[in-house]
Amino acid sequence: DSGVTQTPKHLITATGQRVTLRCSPRSGDLSVYWYQQSLDQGLQFLIQYYNGEERAKGNILERFSAQQFPDLHSELNLSSLELGDSALYFCASSVSGTNNEQFFGPGTRLTVL
Amino acid sequence: AQSVTQLDSHVSVSEGTPVLLRCNYSSSYSPSLFWYVQHPNKGLQLLLKYTSAATLVKGINGFEAEFKKSETSFHLTKPSAHMSDAAEYFCVVSGGGAGNNRKLIWGLGTSLAVNP
Numbered sequence: 065d066s067g068v069t070q071t072p073k074h075l076i077t078a079t080g081q082r083v084t085l086r087c088s089p090r091s092g093d094l095s096v097y098w099y100q101q102s103l104d105q106g107l108q109f110l111i112q113y114y115n116g117e118e119r120a121k122g123n124i125l126e127r128f129s130a131q132q133f134p135d136l137h138s139e140l141n142l143s144s145l146e147l148g149d150s151a152l153y154f155c156a157s158s159v160s161g162t163n164n165e166q167f168f169g170p171g172t173r174l175t176v177l
Numbered sequence: 178a179q180s181v182t183q184l185d186s187h188v189s190v191s192e193g194t195p196v197l198l199r200c201n202y203s204s205s206y207s208p209s210l211f212w213y214v215q216h217p218n219k220g221l222q223l224l225l226k227y228t229s230a231a232t233l234v235k236g237i238n239g240f241e242a243e244f245k246k247s248e249t250s251f252h253l254t255k256p257s258a259h260m261s262d263a264a265e266y267f268c269v270v271s272g273g274g275a276g277n278n279r280k281l282i283w284g285l286g287t288s289l290a291v292n293p
Contacts, residue, residue, distance in 0.1 A: 066220065097281075106285050107221075107267060120280045154220060165211075166281075168220040 067091065068169035070155050076175045082143040085172045089136055089157030095119070096138040097158070097166060098130055102151035113138055114161065145176045179204045181270045183284035191292050196240075196255040198287045200268030203249060209271035210251045212242055215286075216264045224266070227251065238262070263291045 067090035077083055089096050098110040100123075109122035113132035124130075127145075132138045142149060152173050156166040184199040202208060212224040225236025232244040238261075242253045251268060268284040 066222075107283050109281060109283060122280070156221070165223045165226060166213075166221075168222070170220050 066167040066169065068155060068157050068167050070153075070169035070172050072172060073170070074173050074175075076177065077145060078177055079145055079147060081145050081176075082141065083145065083174065085140040085142070085153055085155075085174075087138045087140070087155030087157075087169060089138070089155075090167050093157035093159055093167070094136065095158045095160060095164075096132055096136070097156040098124075098138070098140050099154040099156065100151045101154060101171075102148075105151075107154075110140070119161075142174070147176050150174055150176045179206075179208075179270060179280070179282050181268050181282050181284045183266075183268050183287045185287050186285065187288045187290070189290040189292060190258045192260055193257050196253070196258045196262065196289065198253040198266050198268075198289065200242075200251045200253065200284060201249055202251060202268070202270045202282075204270055210242075210244060211269040211271075212236065212240070212251075212253050213267045213269060214264050215267070221267070224253070258289075258291045260291050260293065263289055265289075 069088045071086045094115045097112045101107045110124040111130050112120040116132050127143050130140045152171045154171045156168045158164040158166045180203045182201045210227040213221045214224050215221045225234045227234045227244045235241045240255045265286045267286050270282045
């Protein structure tokens, strides 16, 4: 158990809908990262937050957004969902920045029908 | 620009034989380098990391990697493969930017199969 929790574990929804994925980092970790993993694209870094502020952006679509709250938990919002958004979404946390080990949550499996 | 290339998408070895997973990187900065492992239907876990200390880095489960600046490589090795090593392995470089702004660049992964 990495200490990073993600909810929900599974999510099934329809095209055009909006969903919110939630991540709680390990106690004491200030950085949160979001990743998307699909069979055709592999593991893609989406976005990083550090102590409530956006720090780095990867291949995140404009339909997606994220935030980190004062208690350091983070949410990833996916809107206008398409079939191609079906994937495993991982959250990771680290003590501070990207030179530190990232601890990964178990992931949220999103299925868009 | 920073980049990382995992030279093999699939590697197959027999149990008890050595494992070599190859990774080349490109970075304008002194890089930090990581190897992560993902077992089937599980999350990712750090195997080892290099952050400008000893060039030979030892990780968990008997894996190690050597940072070779002249070859811009960070290959992952293990002397003797075990069935439980079958997994996806990712090489990661901490790329450009300063301090906590450094981006992580992930390789596409190498799938390791271990045959009995």
